[in-house]
Amino acid sequence: MFRAAHSIKGGAATFNLIDIAGITHELEFILDFIRDGSKCLLQSDISPMLAAVDAVRKIIDMRKGGNQEPLVNQQAVIASLRAIVNSKNLGSAEVQADNYHNFAEHTQQFESNGANHTLQTGGKSEDEQLINNWEIIFIPSQNIFLTGNDPIRFIRELSELAELTVNTNIKQLPNWAFFEPEDCYLSWHIQIRGMITKSDILEVFEWIADDCQLTISPLINNEDRSINSKENKQSDERDTLLDPTEQLTRQSSQVQQLTPVKKEQSFTINTSNQSIRVNVEKIDNLFNLVGELVITQSMLYELGILFSQGNLDCIERLQSGFTQLLQNTKELQESVMRIRMVPISFIFNRFPRIVHDLANQLGKKVDLKIEGEGTELDKNVMEQLADPLVHLVRNSLDHGIEAITQRMQNNKFETGTIKLSECHRGGNIIIEVYDDGAGLNRQAILTKAETKGLIKSSEHFSDSQIFELIFEPGFSTEKAVTDVSGRGVGMDVVRKNIYSLGGNITVESEQGLFSRFQIALPLTLAILDGQLVKVGSETYVIPLNSIVESLLMIPGAIQQVSGALEVYRLRQENIPVIRLYQLLNLTAANTDLTNALLVVVEVDGNKIGLLVDDLLAQQQVVIKSLEANYDKVTGISGATILGDGTVALILDVSGLVRLVTDDHCFKPCAA
C-alpha cells in the first residue's frame, strides 16, 4: 500500500499535479510509520486516510473534466493526516519527531511553491548540505526494463548535474546460454565531482527508488568507501505494478463511491462499455480447446472426402468423430462460460468501506466478516446483484445493528457483527447477509401491514409469511425517513432484481437476536441443463438441477387428500401432484394419473410432482429472455430455441409453485 501511495505521488509530481502529490505525500508518511512499526494503526486514523483517498479521487475527476480549481477541503484533509502523524509522535522517540519536522517543512514547500517543487525524503541536515564529491552505488532491479525504465537515462540525467566517473559492474552477467535480453544484469558505481546536494541526486532516482538498490555516500577520499547503509533503499524483485486484486479493489470501490447517491431510488443497471478481467489460465484453456476443435474439424473434413469417393466403410470413424466434436463443443462452451465467471470478491470488496463509512455516520460499531469471497459467479448476475446486496447491508447496518447503548442494555457485545457469506449448494449459489442486531419486529410489521390493508388482523400467519411482507412496495416500519433508509422503496426492488435473476430471497429472524437474508441464485444465466418434457402439444424445459427424479406413477400410490388435493406416496413422502396442463392452460394428451409420468422437483426444500405427458431428451439449452420483447410470465423463467428452430419455454419451478400456492389463497375467497 505504501508502494502504491508512493507511485501515485511520483506520478502526480511528474505531471505537475501538486495537490495530489501533497496529499499522497502525507499518506505515505503515515503508511511508512505503520510499515516500520513505529506507529500502530488506530481505528480513528482510518477515516481521515480514506477521506484523503477520496479527495485524491475527486481531484483526478476534476482534472479529467478540465477543472483546475484546487479542492475546497484539501487543506483540511492534509491537516487531518498531519494530525495522525503528530499523534504518533506523542509516544515515540525524539529523533523521529525531529524527522517529522523536516518532513513537514518539505510538504509546506509542496503546497506553496507550485510548479518548481522538489520531492524530498530523508533528514534535512545531510540532504541540503552541498558536498563536493558523492559516491553512488546504483543497482537496478533485474526487471527494471519491464517497468519501462532505462538506467542509462538516470545516469545521463546525473551527468547534467555534475561531472561523472562511471564504472559498470558486469559481474552479474550470466553465461550467454542463460542470458535473458529483457533482464538488467548491470550495476553501476558512480562518482560525482561537483557541488550538489544529496537531495538533488535522490530527485534523479526518485522515479525508480523502489526498483533499485541505491547507496549514496559522500566521497571523502578514494580509500574511505564506507557504505552508508542508512540510506539504503529497499530493494526487492517485485515491480511497482499494482497487483491485480488491488486494482480490482480500487475499481470496485470507485464504483461504490459513485453509486450511493442514486441507489436509494432505483437500481438502474448500466452495462455499457464494461470490460472483464480474465485469468490467463482460462484463456489458455480456451486456446487449447479451439486447437482440438480445429483438429476434429479437419478429421471430419477428410472423412467427408472419403465418403464422396464412395468409400462408405468408415461410418464408425465418422461416428467417433462426431462424438469428439460433441465433446469439444461442450468443453468449449464450458470454458466460454467460465470466462464470464468472476469471483464474488468483485462486489464483496466494496463492503468494508461502505460499512466503515456508514457505521461512523450512524455512530455504531460494526465488525464485518466476509466468507467465501473466492466463489465464482456469472458476471451478469454479479452486476445485478451488487445493488441489492448493498441495500441489504445498509439495511442491516441501519435497522439491524442497534446503537451501542442499546446493545449494552441487551447484554450484547458493543460491536455488532455483519456477516456476508457465499457458498454453492446444489445448482445454486447461496449468498447470506447476516447481522446479530435487533432482528425483525414481527408485531410492528403486522400492525403496519394491517394499517396498509395488506392483511386482515384475524388471519394467522407464520413468521416467514410475515417477513415476506417487508418486500412489499412502500413498506417500511421506520417512523422517520433518514438519508440511509426508511422510505420503503428498496426491499421490493431487491426482491424484484433477485427474481429477475431467477433467484429467490428468504428471511429468517429472531427478534432481538439476529436477522438473516438468504439469496439463492442459479449458477449461471446463459446456459442450463434441461429435461425436455411434453405437455399437450407443447415442449417445455425443466431445469435439470431442480429435478429429483422422474417416475412412472403406480396406481395404488395416488391419493386424494384435504379437499381434492392429489398426492403421490413416494417411499415415505407424500408429494403433491401438480397437473401441468391445468396450470399452463393446455389440453393434455393424458389426464389420467394412473400410469402417467411424474417429474419430482424440489423447490425451497419442498418436493412437488409435475404431471407431464412425455419425457423427451436431456440437453443443454441456451436461455433466452422472454422479457426482452414480452412481459414476465409467472412460472416461466425464459425460452430457448430447440434444434428444429422452434421455441420451447423453460419452466421456473419455484414460480410454478408460487402460482399454485397463490391459487389456494384465492380459492376460498372466490367460493
Add this chain to the structure above:
Amino acid sequence: MNEAVMEYDELLATDSNTQQFLTFILADELYAVDILSVQEIRGWEQPTLIPNAPVYIKGVINIRGMIIPVMDLRLRFNVGNGECIATTVVIVLSVKQGGVNRTMGVVVDAVSDVVNISESALSSALPVKGVIAADKISGIINIKKKTATVLAVEMLFDFKPSIPISNDF
C-alpha cells in the same frame, strides 16, 4: 377510379413532408403503421404457446435467435374471428423503447399497400370511443375511398388487456 388515383398522387406532390405507411387489413377494416417500424413480413407459423397469456397473444416465435411474442391484432381489436389460415400474415414490428429495441409480431389478415401520406393529411382519431384504447391510435387517414386507422406502434407493446378481464370475484 382515375379520379381516385389523381387525388392520391396530388397528396404526394403537394407536400414534401410525407411519411410512408404500411397498410394492412383486419377483417374489413384498413389499418396503417409507420413503415419505419416494420422489420419484416412473414407467413403464419404456429407459435409456441405462452401459458395463461391473454387470448390475443398467440405465443412466441424464433426470429434468427430472438424470441418474439406474436399478437393477433384481430383478437386484440375485436375485429374478425381470428382464424389463422395459410394466407394469414405476421408483420414483425420493432421499436426503440428506453434505449432497447423491442420486437413483436402482429397477426393480420393481409398486407395491403405502402402509401405516402403528408403529415397534414393525418387527422386525429375519432371522438367516439371504439373497442381500441385511444392511446393505441395515433390518427386516421383517408386513402383513396377508404379510411385507415394509424396505429401507435410503441403503444402496441403494452400487452396487458386494456379492459380488465372480468373475474369471478
